[in-house]
Amino acid sequence: MRKLLILDWSSEWRGYVLEAAARMGVNVLLVMDRDRPTPEVVLDKLILPDLYQNPVQWAETIATYGRRWGVDGVFTHEDELVELSAIVAQYLRLPGPSPKGVRRALDKWETRECLREIGLPNPNYRRANSFDELKSAVNQIGLPVVIKPIASSSAEGASKVERLEDIEIAWRAAFEASLSSPVSPGQVIVEEYLRDEGRVLSLEGMIIEGQLFPITITEAHQYHSSRGGRALRIHYKDYFLPAPVTEKTYREIVLMSSKLAEALPIHLGAVHVEYKLTPEGPRLLEFNPRLGGGLVPLMVRQAFGVDLAEASLKLALGEKPDLRFTKSSAVCLDWYVPPYEGIVRSVHGFEEMLTAPNVVHGELRVKIGERVAPGWLGLAFVMTEHSDPLGALKSARNALKHLSIEIEPVS
Structure with a gap:
């Protein structure tokens, strides 16, 4: 029976991953930061309490564990662990994305630089390693701006700033959130605020042998809550799919995502690529080399009958997934x-x-x-x-x- 090494899991947010493994008849070796009850599909667990503290330091330990069990694939859904997963797969000579490409995708500065290099549209942006550098960056870009960690997801540590007196609050939020990141800890990126109608569009897709297969575009609505003063913390709600966008917008998003994946490079695995829809067209927010967060895979399965979790596990095992729609709803x-x-x-x-x-x-x-x-x-x-x-x-x-x-x- 095939064995799959999965880096962390939770029944609340990632239950569908082990459900997919069970349907596939795969045994799971699970690496976790603390022991938790798991379903019968889990054959064994490796507990590493400091798994999320500089995760790549555990690559050799986890690879040795995988060799001992003779695993056939490596997978994770967690932002903090996708680079580690890619490195372990490389150590074990198993299918996986390029560790270099994954690291560039996780680093918002590197992603912006990559966009610039290939001539795709970008907001104005600066990197800041200190509060003084941040103030200088804000002055160069002009208000309003978004201040966020260079590597984070789900808008963690991100703030919209409209007044100079609120910069320090936003700096603290972004800096503190960055410290737990395995990529560029302590570094913050300042970006021109993209004016739009609060719509965030996310391409859910699979990359197989370097080719992007788009599944759908999810829409979410952005809203803000106060961090103090008028430094506004960014949140999302109202997730729905397929997003009602024009054919032109759909093609632009797919083309930009495909070009960026090739440039990073990301040649294998699930991707969740976020955009803001501005009057000038879609503009990239971030490129995530993983499945969509929250419960997006469940939404896709409900709408189209496509199981993104199962597809991702098959790619990790070197198998070709079935991405054909068996239904079509919203x-x-x-x-x-x-x-x-x-x-x-x-x-x-x-x-x-x-x-x-x-x-x-x-x-x-x-x-x-x-x-x-x-x-x-x-x-x-x-x-x-x-x-x-x-x-x-x-x-x-x-x-x-x-x-x-x-x-x-x-x-």
């Missing part, structure tokens, strides 16, 4: 986002939400007494399916109206 996944920081005191209407029209799935992810705060992931989510993307979005928003979560504010 799916939305919307979150109940806490409006302010506080303690959850009660939850009402969850069952009513689940029985609302077009709802196919939903989960409550908070407990009474838990402290919560605004963030890109919410306290509960609902997934809806419809013939039209905006119909799926409307259904999700209507379903969430049934849910009421009482939060006691805290200072």
Whole structure:
């Protein structure tokens, strides 16, 4: 039986990965930073408590573990571990993306430089290693700007800044978030704020032997919460697919993603490439050499019958995945986002939400007494399916109206 080495996993956010492995009849060797209950598909576990502290230092240890078990492939879904996964696959002479390409993709400065080198449109950007360098960069670019770690995802540590007096708050958030990154810790990038309508588009695709196979474009809506003053923390909600974009926009996104993948280079694996839709056309936010985060793979499977998790595992094993659509619908996944920081005191209407029209799935992810705060992931989510993307979005928003979560504010 084939054996697959997977670098970290959680039942809450990555449950579908081990479910795919079980359907494929694959035994899993799991590397984790702490021991947690796992399904029967897991044959053995290697626990490395400091796995996320400079992950690449564990490459030889993990490769030795993989050799001992005779693994046939290496996979991860985690941003912090994708470079490590690529290095381990290279050590074991197994299929995987180029470690150099992965590192360039994770480093937003390197990605921007790569875009510039191949002549693709870029916002104005600067790198900063200190607060003084940051102030100089902001003065050169001009407000408003986005300040974020050079390597992060899910808008972690990212702020929109509209006033000079809010730069320090944004600097602290980005700098602190950067310290846990395996790529360019302590470094921050400042970018011209791309004016748009709050729409973020993400290409979900697979790269096989250097060729990009686009699956769909996901849309999410960007919103902000205050970090203090008017330094605005960036979040996302209202995920739905396929995004209602013009054929021209779709072609531009696919072409830019394909050219960037070739230049980085990324020749194998899942990709999740984020863009902002500006009046001048799509502009790259980041290139992620991994599956889409959150529950995007579940949305794709619900809408099109394409299992991106299974496809990724097959690529890791050197097999060709089946990317053919078996259905075609629109799916939305919307979150109940806490409006302010506080303690959850009660939850009402969850069952009513689940029985609302077009709802196919939903989960409550908070407990009474838990402290919560605004963030890109919410306290509960609902997934809806419809013939039209905006119909799926409307259904999700209507379903969430049934849910009421009482939060006691805290200072």
